[in-house]
Amino acid sequence: MxxxxxxxxxxxxxxxxxxxxxxxxxxxxxxxxxxxxxxxxxxxxxxxxxxxxxxxxxxxxxxxxxxxxxxxxxxxxxxxxxxxxxxxxxxxxxxxxxxxxxxxxxxxxxxxxxxxxxxxxxxxxxxxxxxxxxxxxxxxxxxxxxxxxxxxxxxxxxxxxxxxxxxxxxxxxxxxxxxxxxxxxxxxxxxxxxxxxxxxxxxxxxxxxxxxxxxxxxxxxxxxxxxxxxxxxxxxLPANVMDDYVNRVWQKYATSTLTVTPFADQPNTKYYGRVSGNVMNFTNASGAVVTSFQKPDAASIFGCHKLLDAPNDNVRGPISRTLCAGFNRSTLLVNPNQPDTTTANFYQDTVTNHYAxxxxxxxxxxxxxxxxxxxxxxxxxxxxxxxxxxxxxxxxxxx
Missing domain, CATH: 2.60.110.10 (Thaumatin)
Structure with missing residues (x-):
């Protein structure tokens, strides 16, 4: 094919x-x-x-x-x-x-x-x-x-x-x-x-x-x-290989906020993620929901697609890129401000992209x-x- x-x-x-x-x-x-x-x-x-x-x-x-x-x-x-x-x-x-x-x-x-x-x-x-x-x-x-x-x-x-x-x-x-x-x-x-x-x-x-x-x-x-x-x-590779980490991320951000600053040259452009009803909703500075993500599976994480699709736009795509990197590197639990570019934090969780x-x-x-x-x-x-x-x-x- x-x-x-x-x-x-x-x-x-x-x-x-x-x-x-x-x-x-x-x-x-x-x-x-x-x-x-x-x-x-x-x-x-x-x-x-x-x-x-x-x-x-x-x-x-x-x-x-x-x-x-x-x-x-x-x-x-x-x-x-x-x-x-x-x-x-x-x-x-x-x-x-x-x-x-x-x-x-x-x-x-x-x-x-x-x-x-x-x-x-x-x-x-x-x-x-x-x-x-x-x-x-x-x-x-x-x-x-x-x-x-x-x-x-x-x-x-x-x-x-x-x-x-x-x-x-x-x-x-x-x-x-x-x-x-x-x-x-x-x-x-x-x-x-x-x-x-x-x-x-x-x-x-x-x-x-x-x-x-x-x-x-x-x-x-x-x-x-x-x-x-x-x-x-x-x-x-087992299809549930990332489930434990994803569940912990979803649990954490049901009661706290994940802040995504997707553009290094635009530090004031921020989006705020919270899990509600098993969906992570991202809001802008005005509080309006700009995009939402269902709980991703391993294929979505490793492929940066499907439930983590990243269209070539200015909102969902950049947020999804950031989430994808955070899931693969397992930085979403150690840092509520993403992307985390501190390499010492990468791949430290027991559940991570061990290939990468x-x-x-x-x-x-x-x-x-x-x-x-x-x-x-x-x-x-x-x-x-x-x-x-x-x-x-x-x-x-x-x-």
Whole structure:
């Protein structure tokens, strides 16, 4: 099945969802040199693996809104019409660098993904609605036994946004970077030494079903850990895994107030949450109810959707983002003023998003997109520049 159009599923029919909020705010506040139609992306293979690497640049051409892929020179190719059942997509693979080598390609003004796979090419299909993304939570997905991952990016007239992400899964590690006009390079996404093994060992040791997120090949090769959302959806993680925490939050705010200040640059914009009739109602400064939330389940929390849906508006969306971050990080009981950006408070409750907790613990700089709104409080693994000279994708060791 194609991915649904949610923030976690990153459609290639619009600006990448994880970057959507940043794009709205991300235009430089001073004049920059015009961003060229393509910029170089230097891919470095530090994986230590001997298999061939295949790279794909897939997305939406921002100038036309058409979906397609870019070749190594940054030339756009539109997808042909798909079918039902889905038909094989054209081979968009770019041969990647061998172990210890680098290769530079060019990336165009896209909103999309840069995939890379080890050992074999990915199997992409086209439906009448467009590209079908790999969905390895489905055991029959043809990419299930391939070691692969992807980065998300948007390159437009305002610059480059490039991230590493674990929103859907934690798999083959990589880092992203950008060279600025002054020659300096900013990067993020590297694991600590031993971080790959450390993460999986920690997840295996976490009671409560969290080890069920790990996917391996039949020979025992570790491929990835699914996000807890997919864990809940597939039954690998108990659906009630967050219930105890949610119940305690609902109990607390039946008799006290949760204050949400969703915009860091608008400290006077506040909303006040109280639980009544098992619903959390948020009021504005005038006391008028502006939005309400039913008690969320684990899928709503881990996916930041369903009962925690976050529309692209100025009220419900920003409040929902804040609640989503607070539930995933388990900060709602320790701080009635949200968002809580004190990292020492994150993931301290026994009921929390242990997947996100363990990912952040293994990142060299602590930054990751371990759930959809991990950018609340600037915890995301993102590089951005308004005048990018070069982008970087570094494939790191699985050790």
């Amino acid at each position: 194609p991915h649904t159009l949610t923030r976690r599923a990153l459609p290639l029919t619009a600006a990448t969802a994880l970057l959507g909020g940043l794009l709205a705010l991300g235009a430089p506040d001073h004049a920059e040199a015009a961003v060229p139609d393509t910029i170089p992306l230097k891919i470095t293979n530090n994986s230590g693996r001997s298999e061939p690497v295949y790279v794909y640049d897939l997305g939406t051409q921002l100038s036309s809104g058409r979906q397609g892929w870019a070749d190594a020179n940054g030339v756009f190719h539109a997808w042909p019409a798909g079918g039902n059942p889905p038909t094989p997509a054209p081979d968009a693979a770019i041969p990647g660098p061998a172990a210890g080598q680098s290769k530079t390609i060019r990336i165009p003004k896209f909103s999309g993904r840069i995939y890379f796979s080890y050992g074999q090419k990915l199997d992409f299909r086209l439906t009448t609605g467009g590209l079908v993304q790999p969905a390895v939570q489905n055991p029959s997905d043809p990419n299930r036994n391939i070691l692969f991952n992807w980065s998300e990016y948007t390159l437009n007239d305002s610059g480059l946004w490039l991230n590493s992400t674990q929103v859907d899964m934690f798999s083959a590690p990589y880092a992203v970077g950008v060279q600025r006009s002054d020659g300096t390079v900013s990067s993020t996404g590297h694991l600590k030494s031993g971080g790959w093994t450390g993460f999986f060992n920690a997840l295996r040791g976490q009671p409560g079903g969290w080890a069920g997120l790990i996917q391996t090949r039949s020979d025992g090769t570790v491929l990835r850990a699914l996000s807890p959302l997919y864990g809940v959806e597939t039954g690998a 907790r363990k990912i952040h613990a293994q990142m060299a700089d602590g930054k990751a997109y371990a759930f959809a709104f991990d950018d609340v409080g600037n915890q995301e693994s993102l590089v951005h520049d308004g005048s990018p000279q070069q982008a970087y994708l570094t494939l790191d060791p699985l050790s």
